[in-house]
Amino acid sequence: MIFDVDQNDRPLLHIIGYTFNSSYNSLEMVHLLQTSVEASSDELDRVIVHELAMSVIYNIPVFLNHDELEESLSKYYNQLYEHGFQLINENYEVKKYKLLDTLVPDFVDQKGELTGEKIPRIYSFSEVKYYKNILMEKLKKLDNAQYVINNLKDGLNELSEGLNSFSRNENRLQEVLTNYPILFGTEYIEVLDKHSFGSEYEADYVLKRYNGLYDVVEIEASTLNVYTKQGNPTSALVHAEQQIMDWLEWIEHNNSYARDKIQELYSPKGYVVIGRSNALTLETKEKLRRRNLVFRYKIEVITYDDLLENAKSLLNLLTGNKSEDD
Structure with missing residues (x-):
């Protein structure tokens, strides 16, 4: 025909x-x-x-x-x-x-x-072209999936090396978090470093999601403790949480102005990244869990090890591999 x-x-x-x-x-x-x-x-x-x-x-x-x-x-x-x-x-x-x-x-x-x-x-040539377009779409999806996996692997390796280094460099750890927003989850695709909220506040990071919405992050040193030996939140933790609350309050009261700079900045979630998990006891780990529940995940406190373990679990899920501990 x-x-x-x-x-x-x-x-x-x-x-x-x-x-x-x-x-x-x-x-x-x-x-x-x-x-x-x-x-x-x-x-x-x-x-x-x-x-x-x-x-x-x-x-x-x-x-x-x-x-x-x-x-x-x-x-x-x-x-x-x-x-x-x-x-x-x-x-x-x-x-x-x-x-x-x-x-x-x-x-x-x-x-x-x-x-x-x-x-x-x-x-026919047109039929071959149809199949070619379908194949290219499938390959594109596979390429995107492999890119996510490779990006996550690279971020994991660099964060792990930075945390386990004898001469741990806090600036280097922050650089890793800047370069690999995927460590916070696959929904994050970009980091806006040192974003100002008016003339009063400056966030360490603003994380951009795939859906265009944003969350804010306060980065503290991995060497800081989350709780004291007496089981009380440290001044560093309280200060970081207060920073997040100040930002969220400012965004709520200055929403139109805030969205002039970041269009989809609606009611963001706040992360505090601080300390190491091995400095927490079973009691203080439970206290931290309850503390996060009190904030109803509007503010979430996570350690550098939490980032590492969550990213490992995500990688195992994406690749279908079991963790070494299983």
Whole structure:
């Protein structure tokens, strides 16, 4: 078949086939007929889609009459594979069928009443282009997924090395958090470093989510304690929490001004990153858990080790691996 349009830009298909020329005792390829439907544009589209479906099922190649028609034919193949086509069954009922998304399509209806054998066939250029677009989309998703995994691995390695170094460098640890917002979760894609709230406050970090919303972060040194030996919150922790509360209050009362700088800064969550988990006892770990519950996750206090362990769990989840402790 050859895809073409008439003088009114209405789509049609030329049916080309072999005939036997008795005068020369030879086979000849000739134009047998063409589809010609006096109908609405929608009905004509259905006819073209139906004929393309038959060409797929019965292994009939479809070619363009000229290259300028490529986009039009691609549109019909998209419609065929995305939305299916109609057939009349043995009970004279119009039913909708859909080709399976494979390079050698089978076809079934919603109840699986109709099946076809997979046979090698010839693909039109537009059909190959359709499959190419699908394949590129799938590869793009795989590339994005692998990028997330690699980025998470790199962040984990650098944070782990920084925390376990004998000459621990706090500036280097903060740099790691700046470069790898994914350590806070896969929903974070960017860090805005040292963002000012008016002339009064400056946040260490503002984290941008995939959905365009933002959260704020106060970074304290990994060498600081979260609780005292007596089990009370340290002044460093209280100060950091107060910083977050001041920022959140300022954003709430100056929302329009705040969103001049960051458009989607609506009711952000606040993180405090401080200290190491090995400096906490079972009692103070429980106190920290309850403290986070009191703030109802409007403010969350996490240690550097919490970031590390959460990121490890996330990596294991994404890669399907079990942690070494399992």
